[in-house]
Amino acid sequence: MVSKEDVIKALRKVQDPHMGISIVDMGLVRDIEIDDNGNVKFIITPTNPACMSVLGMAMQAKKVVEELEGVKKVDVKVEGHFMEKEINEMLNEP
Template sequence: MVNKEKVLEALKKVSDPHMGLNIVDMGLVKDLEVDEEGNVKFKIIPTNPMCMSALHMAVQAKEEVKKLEGVKKVDVKIEGHVMEDELNKILND
């Protein structure tokens, strides 16, 4: 069964390409939720509201979590970015 610890371990494989640090240690992952059915939900808050890598990191994060056994659905939202509506549409379509 998937849990928050497993999700965080998977998310540590995703790094900010400019900083070279993973998104968990950088504190970019917020509001992580994992329910009993394997639905995972979290937000990515970039350090810069114009971060050019926000979508790239969010797509990578979604893919890494999808690989975990027991994950049914992954819902990722980008917040705090000047183009968050557009990026979230791309990310979740």
């Protein structure tokens, strides 16, 4: 089974394109949850509510976690962005 540490390690590969620092080290990722079936959920909060890079960072974050062994599904939610509803719809399309 995938662990929270595995998820954090994978998410450290995702960098804010403007700062060159991982989204984990910047404190943008929170509320990581993993259930017994390998479903992972977490929230990304951009530093700026108009951040133009948040969709790309969230998509990359979803991809690196999906690649972990034992992960069945990844649900990423963006909070604190003025377009969060539209971004979340794009991120989690079936």
